Amino acid sequence: MASELAYSGKLAVLNNDLLVSEQSQALANQLGVPLYYSVDKKTAEDFFLTWRDGELKLLDKELLKKGGLSVDIQPRNGEQRSWPAPKEGALAQAIGRKTKTVVDATTGWAQDSLHLFRMGYEVQCIERSPIMLALLGDAFQRLEQVDWVQRLKLSAPSLLAGNAIEVLASLEDAPDCIYIDPMFPPKRKKSALPKKSMLILRDLLGDDSDSQQLFDVAIAATGKKVVVKMPDYAEPLGGKPSEVFGSKLVRYDVYLRGN
Numbered sequence: 001m002a003s004e005l006a007y008s009g010k011l012a013v014l015n016n017d018l019l020v021s022e023q024s025q026a027l028a029n030q031l032g033v034p035l036y037y038s039v040d041k042k043t044a045e046d047f048f049l050t051w052r053d054g055e056l057k058l059l060d061k062e063l064l065k066k067g068g069l070s071v072d073i074q075p076r077n078g079e080q081r082s083w084p085a086p087k088e089g090a091l092a093q094a095i096g097r098k099t100k101t102v103v104d105a106t107t108g109w110a111q112d113s114l115h116l117f118r119m120g121y122e123v124q125c126i127e128r129s130p131i132m133l134a135l136l137g138d139a140f141q142r143l144e145q146v147d148w149v150q151r152l153k154l155s156a157p158s159l160l161a162g163n164a165i166e167v168l169a170s171l172e173d174a175p176d177c178i179y180i181d182p183m184f185p186p187k188r189k190k191s192a193l194p195k196k197s198m199l200i201l202r203d204l205l206g207d208d209s210d211s212q213q214l215f216d217v218a219i220a221a222t223g224k225k226v227v228v229k230m231p232d233y234a235e236p237l238g239g240k241p242s243e244v245f246g247s248k249l250v251r252y253d254v255y256l257r258g259n
């Protein structure tokens with residue numbers, strides 16, 4: 001679980017542009033980390049949050065001179081906003097066409113949440129890492145400026161800060177589906193090569209060692225089903241799933257409530 005102390009000596013806010021210094025200072029205060037105006041070899045921290053090109057970005061020392069990582073809100077190739085959700089694709093099949101509302105309990109870079117949002121599901125996002133929450137807040141503001149989102153008068157998914165184990169237990173309305181994609185330790189060479197964004201996230205936050213407990217809370221809190229994304233080598237979180245949908249080296253285990 002990330003806390004202010006967990007970032008001590010690890011993360012700083014980097015201000016490249018005098019115009020956003022107030023915003024940077026506010027973010028540094030909020031996260032309890034230092035604010036720098038430049039970084040050199042002696043800088044102790046390995047990770048930096050900075051506004052560049054109108055986006056909040058996360059950089060490690062390797063990415064300092066390159067672009068940095070922001071939450072990508074661009075649709076993937078061939079994706080378009082549609083309802084009911086498409087019949088094809090392992091994620092769409094696992095979530096199902098009878099599902100309307102989805103809570104993503106482990107939002108991270110929101111690539112699954114945003115994919116679901118673009119498929120037409122009503123998505124709520126839970127995230128406990130204050131760094132990811134800052135990046136997600138920035139991304140969802142950007143999303144609300146996008147043409148098709150404005151044309152359809154949509155709001156970005158709502159963002160719930162905190163540990164999903166507690167947040168799920170206090171939800172007023174049970175969603176049709178709770179989605180879980182915990183950070184998993186890599187096992188073998190042939191497993192899906194994690195993207196830079198996922199490697200950085202694991203470096204910064206570590207693995208999610210409480211995912212079993214999260215599953216137990218999710219199955220009690222869902223209206224209809226829980227979908228768990230797993231690397232193909234990992235044991236299922238909740239015993240034998242009702243259904244499994246596979247895609248390359250990842251699978252989606254579906255658990256129906258009451259089974």
Ligand SMILES: C[S@@+](CC[C@H](N)C(=O)[O-])C[C@H]1O[C@@H](n2cnc3c(N)ncnc32)[C@H](O)[C@@H]1O
Binds near residue numbers: 111113132162
């Ligand atoms: C593997 S990443 C999720 C990636 C995401 N599916 C995507 O498409 O980008 C896991 C994320 O879930 C968050 N997380 C894990 N357990 C959580 C919990 N109990 N409550 C809230 N957030 C959690 C971690 O902080 C991390 O950001």
